[in-house]
Amino acid sequence: MSSSPDQRKASGTAELNTFPKLLQHHARVRGNKVAMREKDLGIWQAWSWQQVLDEVRALACGLAALGFKSGDKLAIIGDNRPALYMSMAAAQCLGGIPVPLYQDSVTKEMAFVLDNADVHYAIVEDQEQVDKLLEIREENRSIRHILYDDPRGMRHYDFPFLDSIENARKQGREYDKAHPGFFDEKADSVRGEDIAIMLYTSGTTGNPKGVVLTYDNVIITARNGIIREGLTENEEVLAYLPMAWVGDNLFSYAQSYVAGFTVNCPESGATILTDLREIGPTYYFAPPRVYENMLTQVMIRMEDASKIKQRLFHYFMALAKRVGTRILDGKDVSLSEKLLYQLGNFLVFGPLRDVLGLNRIRLAYTAGEAIGPEIFDFYRSLGINIKQLYGQTEGMVFICVQPDGEVYADTVGTPAIDVEVKIDDNGEVLYRGPGVFHSYYKNPESTAKTKTEDGWVYTGDAGFFAENGHLKIIDRAKDVGKLQDGTMFAPKYIENKLKFFSFIKEAVAFGDQRENTCIFINIDLDAVGNWAERRNLAYSGYIDLASQDEVYDLVQECVDKVNEDLSQDPLLSNSQIRRFLVLHKELDADDGELTRTRKVRRSFIAERYAPLVEALYSDVPECHIETQVKFEDGRTGMLSADVKIREARQFTPMAKAS
């Protein structure tokens, strides 16, 4: 290790405030160290920092030869490939602005971004992306040049504005010879307050917005993250999330350039798990569903393992559940259990981490949505340091991060270095810090709506600080309502808590402007069906199963646990679930009850099942309902059932005695 980030800052190299300067610095200081790897033709090919600089320099000069100027935008479209990351740096070395796009977007979405961002140049991965751009170009001529990485299938494409990156680099080398000093002068003239990148946010409503970020935004935030977690130049990361997403830009580009660590690009989307294991990253990010899928795979494979292995696994996993997270957090554990854990590490945990490719992990992040506490604890008890963070494109990711040793499944941690967080009167989370974006591109109204004059950004999320000083995000601010007594009502928060139980597939919470919280529940037919079979409980289908008393007992346990959880939260304890019912039919997107991405449409459901909602807020024990349903073949039919309603147990709020 040559220098820790703190020392580097202290030793006066703090003016390494742009990517061009950082790149040249690394080529000087650690020129032979591996900067990037990509698996190609079955072999991990490597680029040293010096080689990265050479290729970036050649490509930048090639772009300049094509007329690319300071301030021009360069669209970058494709899977995570070294050539595309280097294209990003090449544009920045010329004072240009890279605009990465989601590679799976359809032409219409791409056309909007390309037009909105005033893009004239594009570097893309392959024929698929070239085809999209050619289609766009038929209507919008503003794209002047397209370069591609993979020449496969491109033999018959004969357009003057289309060429390979390879050729552009060749021309760039000649241009470099003819214009000595050009590259260095350009690269040195980029300043910290210049625009580094534009990232388009997907935007759940309306068109995507281009988030403009400066070098200071990106690099200071990246550096703060490195300092807080003590990351070094020896980290290995796997770059597998879309390049257009701010997280990938931070973890696989910005932090690599700041700390000098190695970025690995997988062979293809389908090989990520194999590549993960081969690389064994030390620093890793994945959304909750990735961890969830991995866990499911492990559990399925354990079912098929021999009896001895199964018993070993279950014995040591039970041990890990008891003491694993405590050991990871450095808390007190008895010596005998410590020794037993070591044995478990040798026999089960180590091999398991290795199979998952997580054996060398020093730091793993997750974010984006709520992660189930069971999943979270599973990994942590194995000794994998997964932490949650809370971030946004508008803040260059880091707003809050969980500190080591203070990791809880239901909070997102404390504010990142130099970041201030506050909650406004409506419960919405605001933050201010070095990562706060410059503006939305060509959209001053949205900028003004999101960012105040003194730099506070509205997140659109509702949350509060828990007693331990950690931020807790509960819902989108616009979905949060109030009970009649004024208690905050966060439907998604309650629904998520319920959905963490494997028996519960969907939940719909009602309570805004009402006296208390009531819930519709959809059981998970597979999980509950399985459970019923093991108990020799006969059932004919969903409706039958959903109405059985045993199933209600099962659901009641889950609901009661959620209430117990809620009661510990002074802000939410009054929103404990009062009454619930198990719905007689599965919520279905075909009936308009869910969106296509499987989010519940609360108000639609409330209207459709109005008699049930009414019954929940009365004291009847049962309600008859007839519902029109759409079958898969398009026919409609009527479904009638008598739905039972149960009272949930109420817990007295945690005494404030402590």
Place this chain on the structure above:
Amino acid sequence: MHERKLGEVVLRVEGISLSFGAMRVLNNISFDVRQGEIRSIIGPNGAGKSSMLNVINGVYHPQQGTITYRGVTRDQMKVHHAAAQGIARTFQNIALFKGMSTLDNIMTGRNLKIKSNMLQQAIYWGKAQKEEIEHRKKVEEIIDFLEIQAIRKTPVGKLPYGMQKRVELGRALAAEPELLLLDEPMAGMNVEEKEDMCRFVLDINDEFGTTIVLIEHDMGVVMDLSDRVVVLDYGLQLADGPPDEVRANQAVIDAYLGVSN
């Protein structure tokens, strides 16, 4: 699509007749295959399509007729001649080594290209080592081409059917064939797998300039891919020509849809 140029005749079969005992499988069949084309053989079940491919690569020996491949006329092809002269094929019923990985299966396709002897290979030294690396590179290029990196190390027996077909195609490609015989490459596939396979057939033809003879049941596929089509029915040649012409041929329509006598 760009203008297709068909080259010289590379393969010509003339007056081929094949019987097993009293059973006449092929009766006086004649057609040719040009350099760089995609040539299809179609016909109902039992028409003699697979037998025709077996005659071309020397598995069956016809009683009458001649096979001219690259200027050399023979009464019958021998299997090793066919292989040595750049004819490779895939089979209607997948014929892979089920217990071996995708990589190893494709590597077997390199068999004829390996020059070092068994002893050299056993000690993996000098020429053998260099050769092995070269062959592995070629195999990796095929894996990349067919986009099967994710199943590189998976035993073939564990793969779904469509993937096995793709591995078999990979093994045929490993021989770097000039003439590729594909026996129902899309049989039993779903629509998506079929589309993938069509793209690979076109890409092989386009990127490597490989001449392809294809047996296929799916008419849509045949009409889209082929430059010319031969139609067989009960060992007889019903028609030969471009897809549109064949489609309009009354004898072909009768054979496929049946005819009332």
